[in-house]
Amino acid sequence: MPRLGVRKLQVILQENGHDISRDRLFNLLRDSGMLVRRRHTRIVTTYSRHWMKKWSNLIRDMEPSHPNEVWVSDITYIEIVRGQKKTFLYLSLITDAYTHEIVGHALHDTLDTTGPLRALTMALSKYPEESLQGLIHHSDRGCQYCSQEYIARLQQNGILISMTEKGGPYENAIAERVNGILKTEWLYDMTLGSYSQAQKAIDRIVYLYNNVRPHESVGNMTPAQVRQSSFPPKKLWKNYWRLRQQAAGEVGPCPEPPAHGRLVAAAHRIRAAAVHV
Numbered sequence: 484m485p486r487l488g489v490r491k492l493q494v495i496l497q498e499n500g501h502d503i504s505r506d507r508l509f510n511l512l513r514d515s516g517m518l519v520r521r522r523h524t525r526i527v528t529t530y531s532r533h534w535m536k537k538w539s540n541l542i543r544d545m546e547p548s549h550p551n552e553v554w555v556s557d558i559t560y561i562e563i564v565r566g567q568k569k570t571f572l573y574l575s576l577i578t579d580a581y582t583h584e585i586v587g588h589a590l591h592d593t594l595d596t597t598g599p600l601r602a603l604t605m606a607l608s609k610y611p612e613e614s615l616q617g618l619i620h621h622s623d624r625g626c627q628y629c630s631q632e633y634i635a636r637l638q639q640n641g642i643l644i645s646m647t648e649k650g651g652p653y654e655n656a657i658a659e660r661v662n663g664i665l666k667t668e669w670l671y672d673m674t675l676g677s678y679s680q681a682q683k684a685i686d687r688i689v690y691l692y693n694n695v696r697p698h699e700s701v702g703n704m705t706p707a708q709v710r711q712s713s714f715p716p717k718k719l720w721k722n723y724w725r726l727r728q729q730a731a732g733e734v735g736p737c738p739e740p741p742a743h744g745r746l747v748a749a750a751h752r753i754r755a756a757a758v759h760v
Contacts, residue, residue: 487668487696494697535629540654541645542580542621550710551614553580553645554606556622557658558599559666561590561685563675572681575602578661580621583698584706585661585689586610590682596630603636612640621645623655660700665692 487495493508503511547553554577561572575598577587587606591598607615620642622628628646637644647654669688675681697703701716709716 490699494703535626535631536634537624537629538644538646540621540648541619541643543654547581548715550579550581550584551610551618553619553621554578554586555580555655555658556599556602556620556628557655557662558594558625558627559662561670561675561681563677563681565676572678573598574665574685575599575627576658576661576665577602577606578658579706579710580657582706582709583657583661583701584693584710588685588689590678590685592678594627596627596632599627600633600636603633607640615640615642617643619643619645621647621655622658623647661692664696668696 492512493503496503496508542553545553556575556577558573558575561574563570563572573591573594575587575589575591576585578585586609587602587604589598589601589605591601603620618641620637622645624646627633634644665688669684669691673684675684692706694705694707697705700718701709702718704712704716
């Protein structure tokens with residue numbers, strides 16, 4: 484996880500006995516040249532100006548309360564470099580909105596319905612049919628998700644269909660966030676030269692995302708831990724800055740951090756650790 488963010492890195496450091504505040508860790512990483520620069524690029528993967536039926540948004544202002552209540556879907560892109568030529572593959576993802584676990588994924592080389600259907604098939608195969616009763620599948624209004632084949636598969640499994648209405652990213656925020664995490668924390672730093680190489684990388688990244696990376700949106704747990712837990716996770720990221728402001732002047736000074744060299748070495752080990760799946 485070479486591009487793991489500061490707050491997630493802080494959680495893992497604390498689990499390994501290195502107690503340090505976020506601001507002190509931020510300054511330490513900056514002084515050591517270990518801050519991660521964000522990258523911005525965009526490839527259009529959604530075509531919604533089509534004749535097919537567009538479904539209403541069923542999850543507006545909805546807060547999922549258990550796994551397999553809402554799945555969110557989206558498609559993102561992966562850059563492939565063959566010699567001097569750059570091409571793109573596409574990655575379809577299905578994420579549980581409660582656990583933030585990627586439950587289905589598929590890599591494909593065209594923007595037709597085949598890839599999203601493969602991701603859906605993977606997700607459906609993981610859980611008994613009775614556990615998916617009342618499940619809502621939410622997506623954008625792209626032609627892949629509105630296609631007859633995709634809609635039929637959802638309806639055959641008794642899944643309710645929900646779609647964005649205005650096309651804004653906040654209408655499918657969890658899916659957009661997952662895309663961003665995979666790209667900024669892993670894919671932007673990788674050079675992939677073939678489909679098979681990309682497939683191996685994606686499988687490993689999805690494993691790390693689901694089982695190793697802590698998520699502030701689910702109480703700094705991993706999605707796999709949330710699915711196994713009987714207690715609802717506490718969302719930390721939404722209120723982070725407000726909590727800091729409320730706490731200003733009301734708490735004592737942060738404890739002294741461990742020695743500079745030891746903490747930097749620990750951060751290096753965490754970001755560079757090879758997790759074998």
